[in-house]
Amino acid sequence: DADVTQTPRNRITKTGKRIMLECSQTKGHDRMYWYRQDPGLGLRLIYYSFDVKDINKGEISDGYSVSRQAQAKFSLSLESAIPNQTALYFCATSPGPGETQYFGPGTRLLVL
């Protein structure tokens, strides 16, 4: 079984809809991250969490919110999706600061 899982793997939605992307991990890591990847722009950090009560904005948090329901679960929400949020979204975990990050398989989101 994969250590970091994401659901759904693919999602098509319409402008204005609320959607949630979920991430679960079995690695026992405290730190979890949400990134988006766009062609030519690389990975950009949306939100990160160092434990259940510690959530921080990344470089592109506008239009997104997160919830850390447990050490193993970190969800990303788009309250009102817009077309420029069409991207590949990755969840990642790490055991500590500056250490290797382990990525989930990604969620491909298309906003029409």
Added chain:
Amino acid sequence: RKEVEQDPGPFNVPEGATVAFNCTYSNSASQSFFWYRQDCRKEPKLLMSVYSSGNEDGRFTAQLNRASQYISLLIRDSKLSDSATYLCVVNTGTGRRALTFGSGTRLQVQP
């Protein structure tokens, strides 16, 4: 200026060739460095960490030059399976910051 910059490529090389990628970073306080590999439409995966003294893992060699603020990755005897995008990753060490990823360099190894 981007925090981490890479030549996007693509680098098209024949099998068996040696290829090198460079990456520059802007924050002199950066503390840890990595190379990740990403296959098309897949998640990034750690290829190797980069140590101050340089390090090697099979056909792959990573080097760090702190004075010039760049990192390199050398791939010897390229295989078709090396075709991927290589991401340079830097921990800027500014408090609790997460890692910063370069945009990646695409490598295509041809038969």
